[in-house]
Amino acid sequence: MAKKPLILITNDDGITAKGIRTLIEVMRTIGDIIVVAPDKPQSAMGHAITINDTLYCDPFVFDPEATHQEYSCSGTPADCVKLANQQILDRKPDICVSGINHGSNSSINVIYSGTMSAAVEAGVEGIPAIGFSLLDYSADANFEACKPFVKSITEKVLESGLPKGVVLNVNIPKLPFEEIKGTKICRQAKAMWVEDFDKRTNPYGRDYYWLSGEFINEDKGEDTDEWALAHGYVSIVPTQFDLTAHHAIQELNSWDL
Template sequence: MNNKPLILVTNDDGITAPGIRTLIAVMCEIGDVVVVAPDSPQSGMGHAVTINETLYCNEITVDDGPQREFKSSGTPADCVKLAVSEILDRKPDLCVSGINHGSNSSINVIYSGTMSAAVEAGVEGIPAIGFSLLDYSWNADFEPLKEHIKKIALNVLEQGLPDGVVLNVNFPKIKQFKGIKVCRQARANWVEEFDRRTNPQGRTYYWLTGKFVNMDKGEDTDEWALANNYISIVPVQFDLTAHHFIHTLNNWNL
């Protein structure tokens, strides 16, 4: 009888991205791995799902790992839905998403395809973790992350997670981490700018640019932890209800 945990691996950078290949290798040390990931980069897709286009999903071989792998034309959230509904014969014991090439701390969690895949797994009742490294380079060094990813994943498998909660894990771009900080999400946002241009046919188009602004000076946030060379872990819930405002709202003249 096989007592190994079943682990679903996905991401938003595409199935051949170095980040997910590293994550797959680590998960193969822990359990039986099935990979369902986008066939091309899906960064910034958030929790989008495919409705008005045909959705494809095909089994492929990427390397010599023992895992089964499927590439999908859909979004990260689509990949989790397909895995649960069409590919797996039972619910996974764990879903891990990443390792993302770039930060998913603070407000970035809202836009992140990586974290949306983890959240979708959480909606399905699967313990889930999103992993990200603050390095956007395709050739980023993921080696220092491996032992910490394994430790966090094993803890989730052993301890479980509360219903409706997933973990958002971010790594600073350094070789040696000071440790791990359990944090809250920093209050920050992007100040967008649009670079307005005109193409040769005279049509106006835009490139989105901008800068990240952290208004939160707290030392208990993910941004503080990362700036001070700690791994940040933020427990994320997908119940968006502002519970603290319900009483006030009930006293309005509605």
């Protein structure tokens, strides 16, 4: 009998979030799973790791009838992946899946995303990895339409692997399954947040600031994740963690430094 793949599951919304519970449900149909996820929401933590505080990782029971192991971690999503690989698992997982995030991680959001940073950390450690996100920020979001896409994309990565140094950033539009047109391999749209800080004063007279902003997409390309999502497709962006701007090296070499 063929050995089942070992699947590491994590997220940034916390171990009890509905998104990761959906991901667990799907992954159990594919292989053996282990869950290591934050004990509280860690959205927009990026690739932060814990270095100046204690780090806890304790067994966690969500479903007493479940046969897989789960661990609740006090750290960030990247911490979860590091701890899983270095302390909890006795072999390298065949794949790491992160999510399903409550909200978009398309375009520039990938930079801030704890969901994608967990996937990137796995990729750095040589593990094929995928970050999944649904364009619905509600804690009670409906993830049913995500399930067939999460399953098929994961199975394809297990079958075919990924190019070295690449992980997948998968975003799913907030639509019923029958209205999703399919998947598109995309590039990351050139978009950004135009941000502002709302200055307020607390009851004790101390000023504080509340971040707000507007997402601006000026990229008119029809090959981007934002275009795909706006037109009812699941976007799949191959994402690399080598941040070198290779195209700029020749120009910088011409500088008289």
